[in-house]
Amino acid sequence: MNRQVKILMVDDNDESLVALEAILRPLQQRLFKARSGAEAMKLMLRHDFAVVLLDVLMPGMDGFETATHIKRLDQTRDVPIIFLTGTDAGSGAAFRGYAVGAVDYLTKPFDPWVLRSKVAVFIELFRKTAVLMEQTALLTQLVRDHEALSDFARRLGAVESRLETLGATAGDEGVSDVVKDLADRVAAMQAAFDAVSSTTGEGRSADR
Template sequence: MPTVARPKILVVDDRDDTLFAMESALAPLGYPMDRASSGDEALKTVLRGGVALVLLDVLMPDISGLEVAQYMTRVEQTQDIPIMLITGAGQDPTLASKAFELGVADYVVKPIDPWVMRTKVRYLYEMSRRLHALRERLRAYEHRSEEFRGPASLPVEDRPLPRPA
């Protein structure tokens, strides 16, 4: 049986130094990671599949993190991937409210304590994997039940009457 690749954490930021810092902080978790330096690159990566969690910078030059999150929540293939929005713009209740309205899993303001980030990432990553496994089990169950169901039974009024003995 082939081994299935573990899903990745996608770290998205337009600054290389921030990408490096986040990857370094998350390295002790041992999860596979990928990086994207733009919203467009992030969208392409999540659409290819194999992503369990997205750490997403809010302020990026081309497509903002909010726009990426909005797109991901509208597409069936990506709507269940948890998103942790990260901002360096300081506390902004309006931005936080908008993020949670979009359905992001978490909203974090830089600088981020590495221990806190690892704890949040571990939780979101494992929950994403469990949700994916449950969905796969449900699909397998539905597929098996369709195989055993056979042709649809006739309504009562269309069934032939039994012959008297």
């Protein structure tokens, strides 16, 4: 089952937020509302959003300024922004929207199905990116574990070699027996380690 992602809707008009919520509700994701650019920035610093639907014409910090702030922060710069506005697209506002980092620009009234399908694409992209990051972290940990095991094997081999040397040069029979016993124990550990490593290697080869 796909986990829910978060979507941020930014508009100073409550009716517009209600309409957006109705359009996106069928996607069954977590919807967040912000009524100003400042409120949107606070939410973005606390949550990871799959996409932001951002109104252009807002009092105070407008959509363009809000988008600029979003793209300046490392934590939020990669979040896709879709501008939604009643401004005529031919006025140059669309160009300005793309210039500040928006991935799309829709002029009201827009087709609800078009908006929903665009948001669905970014939801899927967000999920795939999250899975990729998890797999990368797992692979990194596996590499670290393998390096640690390899280092342990080298150290174990060095100890075994050193004990063999001590056993051969020890003049006292009691000391020699103790050293030999330790060497046998280390050799047993080495054999067990080699067996585990061999089995793991065969498993990986079989997977390939």
